[in-house]
Amino acid sequence: MVKVVSVHSFRGGTGKSNTTANLAATVARHGKRVGIVDTDIQSPGIHVLFGFDESHMNLALNDYLWGRCSVEEAAYDVSHVLHETGAAGSAIYLIPSSLKAGEIARVLREGYDVGLLNDGFQGLIQQLNLDFLFIDTHPGLNEETLLSITISDVLLLIMRPDRQDFQGTAVTVDIARRLEVPKMLLMVNKALSSFDFAALKSEVEATYGVPVASILPLTEEMIQLGSSDIFSLRFPDHPLTQIYAHIANLLLD
Numbered sequence: 001m002v003k004v005v006s007v008h009s010f011r012g013g014t015g016k017s018n019t020t021a022n023l024a025a026t027v028a029r030h031g032k033r034v035g036i037v038d039t040d041i042q043s044p045g046i047h048v049l050f051g052f053d054e055s056h057m058n059l060a061l062n063d064y065l066w067g068r069c070s071v072e073e074a075a076y077d078v079s080h081v082l083h084e085t086g087a088a089g090s091a092i093y094l095i096p097s098s099l100k101a102g103e104i105a106r107v108l109r110e111g112y113d114v115g116l117l118n119d120g121f122q123g124l125i126q127q128l129n130l131d132f133l134f135i136d137t138h139p140g141l142n143e144e145t146l147l148s149i150t151i152s153d154v155l156l157l158i159m160r161p162d163r164q165d166f167q168g169t170a171v172t173v174d175i176a177r178r179l180e181v182p183k184m185l186l187m188v189n190k191a192l193s194s195f196d197f198a199a200l201k202s203e204v205e206a207t208y209g210v211p212v213a214s215i216l217p218l219t220e221e222m223i224q225l226g227s228s229d230i231f232s233l234r235f236p237d238h239p240l241t242q243i244y245a246h247i248a249n250l251l252l253d
């Protein structure tokens with residue numbers, strides 16, 4: 001059975017794309033077939049972490065949503081990022097969103113059929129025989145985010161230790177409960193190492209009544225990497241990589 005995992009946050013810049021890429025790569029290394037869809041159509045970016053050359057992006061999710069191609073035609077095999085460190089059967093497919101200004105403007109102007117996005121997810125799962133589908137979302141609550149939450153088996157909500165994030169996450173948790181997401185996990189990212197991680201975890205869990213998968217420290221090497229690579233593959237022995245492995249195990253369970 002496929003598992004659909006949406007990675008979301010109410011506010012931007014929390015680490016959704018980096019988390020999605022790292023969890024997808026970690027899960028894939030266990031011999032899983034993994035798809036990643038960039039539903040952040042307004043401000044796409046996860047392809048950058050896979051070293052994806054935009055000039056080779058002939059077809060994107062946008063083309064599928066405009067009826068120009070089938071969804072699997074917009075899927076790119078990016079398994080080479082694993083450098084054969086994955087178990088037999090490992091595969092990662094990326095469905096990027098277009099960076100062309102005209103394509104983005106059209107979505108913002110005209111919208112698109114969100115039902116088609118759902119059909120696209122189902123098509124990918126079947127055609128690519130996926131074990132996992134990761135959905136990297138646009139921050140905040142919009143139609144495609146609501147759809148992604150609705151169809152998810154797991155919703156991973158990311159927040160920073162910041163009052164604005166706390167409030168926005170409360171709204172999102174409330175909506176996800178109403179949409180009856182089977183499993184919700186919180187992740188606190190960019191915590192200063194001087195913080196009391198155990199106390200922060202307890203506080204967040206008590207506030208939302210949702211388990212915290214992990215608290216991730218603000219990590220200098222991640223900032224240095226600047227989305228040029230997938231952290232856990234570049235730094236296999238780093239403590240942050242072990243945290244990604246822990247969260248990946250929760251998804252694999």
Ligand SMILES: Nc1ncnc2c1ncn2[C@@H]1O[C@H](COP(=O)(O)OP(=O)(O)OP(=O)(O)O)[C@@H](O)[C@H]1O
Nearest residue numbers: 012013014015016017018139190217218219222223
């Ligand atoms: N634990 C961390 N420590 C330090 N920097 C981090 C950490 N996690 C993410 N970052 C950095 O934060 C920035 C934003 O990360 P990312 O693009 O993954 O966030 P996002 O939530 O997808 O953003 P957007 O809402 O714009 O899509 C990146 O520069 C990334 O390197």
Ligand SMILES: [Mg+2]
Nearest residue numbers: 016017040045
């Ligand atoms: Mg992002």
